Amino acid sequence: xxxxxxxxxALGDLVLLAPAVTALARTARVALSVQRAVAPVAAGxxxxxxxxxxxGAAMSSLFGSGKVEASVAAWLQGADVVHSWLGVRHPDLExxxxxxxxxQLHCHSVHRDDGPExxxxxxxxxxxxxxxxxxPRLRLSPSATAPLWKKDPGARLVMHPGAGARAKRWPVDRxxxxxxxxxRRGGEVTILCGxxxxxxxxxxxxxxxxxxxxxxxPSAALLLESALLYVGCDSGISHLAGALARxxxxxxxxxxxxxxxxxxxxxxxxxxxxxxxxxxxILGEMTPPGCLDTPPNQH
Numbered sequence: 001x002x003x004x005x006x007x008x009x010a011l012g013d014l015v016l017l018a019p020a021v022t023a024l025a026r027t028a029r030v031a032l033s034v035q036r037a038v039a040p041v042a043a044g045x046x047x048x049x050x051x052x053x054x055x056g057a058a059m060s061s062l063f064g065s066g067k068v069e070a071s072v073a074a075w076l077q078g079a080d081v082v083h084s085w086l087g088v089r090h091p092d093l094e095x096x097x098x099x100x101x102x103x104q105l106h107c108h109s110v111h112r113d114d115g116p117e118x119x120x121x122x123x124x125x126x127x128x129x130x131x132x133x134x135x136p137r138l139r140l141s142p143s144a145t146a147p148l149w150k151k152d153p154g155a156r157l158v159m160h161p162g163a164g165a166r167a168k169r170w171p172v173d174r175x176x177x178x179x180x181x182x183x184r185r186g187g188e189v190t191i192l193c194g195x196x197x198x199x200x201x202x203x204x205x206x207x208x209x210x211x212x213x214x215x216x217x218p219s220a221a222l223l224l225e226s227a228l229l230y231v232g233c234d235s236g237i238s239h240l241a242g243a244l245a246r247x248x249x250x251x252x253x254x255x256x257x258x259x260x261x262x263x264x265x266x267x268x269x270x271x272x273x274x275x276x277x278x279x280x281x282i283l284g285e286m287t288p289p290g291c292l293d294t295p296p297n298q299h
Contacts, residue, residue: 001028004076004102006084008054009110010164011217011236014038015243016111018045019133019263020124031075033059040218044138045243051075054086062096076100083127085110114259135264138243140221149226155187155291157248157283158224160232162197168234170251170272172203177276178231179209182283186293192223194237228291229283233272238262247286249279 003024007017014034024030025047032048035055043050052058052072061069068076076082081104082097089107097105108126111119120133161175179189191204193213204211212223217240224230224241230248232238234257238250242262250262253272261269268282284295 001080002078003028003030004051004079004082005030005032005048006054006059006082006086007032007034007110008086010035011038011041012239013110013236014042015045015136015138015236015239015262016119016260017123018042018136018243019120020127020129021046021048022136023124023129023131023133024127031079033075038217040141040216041138041221041240041243044140045136063090063092065092068096068099072096073100076102080104081106083108085126114256117259118261118263119259120263133263136239136243137245137264138221138240140218140225149223151226155182155185155229155287156190156227157182157187157229157231158190158192158227160192160194160230160235160237162193162200163233163235164196167254168252168272169197170233172200174276175231176207178279179207181276181280183209184294185280187291190223190227192220192237194220194235196235229286230267231279231283234260238267241265242267249274249282 009017021030030048031051032042033051033054034042036053039050039053052075058069058072061072077100079102082102083106084093085108087109094105111122115122124133159175159179161170163169182189190210190212193201193204193211201211201213220237221240221244224244224246230241230246232241233251234255239262242264245265247266249268249270251270251272251274257269266286
């Protein structure tokens with residue numbers, strides 16, 4: 001069976017979807033259309049064939065009354081089922097899918113609510129997957145493995161204190177306190193800011209810490225891979241860290257970790273008001289002996 005997925009979600013949504021798609025791909029050929037920005041991550045997360053981007057002009061022809069663009073029609077050809085997370089059923093989408101000879105169209109919405117189960121399970125239910133889900137695992141393609149950041153043999157901490165929703169951000173003063181404490185103990189700190197945190201960049205650039213911004217997702221993934229530990233909020237970058245099997249802490253508030261926590265790696269889900277001292281203690285337990293000049297339990 002060939003199954004086509006139209007998924008417009010952002011980075012975190014994609015990583016949360018990945019375990020269900022990977023399970024689906026064990027029994028079917030899966031073709032996936034995602035946003036252009038996250039396509040390299042999708043290719044490294046799931047055994048799928050990528051199609052025209054869901055946010056591209058060609059794919060938009062599925063939603064018009066005219067002829068479906070040739071590349072999209074060819075990509076859909078031979079599919080048995082289409083799953084779309086573009087919301088409610090759209091008449092023109094139904095028409096376009098029917099013209100491609102596809103009998104089944106299932107429409108869903110990207111999950112945003114605080115439901116009773118983990119979102120990964122909700123996406124599995126969308127696809128009718130009942131088997132156990134393995135954690136997502138991102139494998140970077142050879143073209144994305146340029147050594148922009150060599151793996152640090154010491155205690156490099158990558159911090160991503162931002163998030164797309166301001167309510168989920170860690171206050172800068174508390175993030176700065178953690179950076180100062182980690183540096184005081186002999187560790188290195190790198191601050192990663194994405195497009196959603198442009199307003200935070202200037203504040204961090206006034207500090208002594210390395211600030212990484214304006215990088216694509218493969219480059220951000222390489223930075224995360226180079227680090228010993230990670231600290232972030234409920235964000236797509238934290239889900240990327242989980243898919244890279246990183247260790248560290250993810251701070252949650254007001255969202256629920258039972259619903260939204262990253263799967264994969266050794267990432268502790270903690271309330272966003274957890275004290276800096278407690279975070280340092282947890283990070284210290286994950287740090288191999290000798291990496292820090294001053295271990296967390298010595299002052």
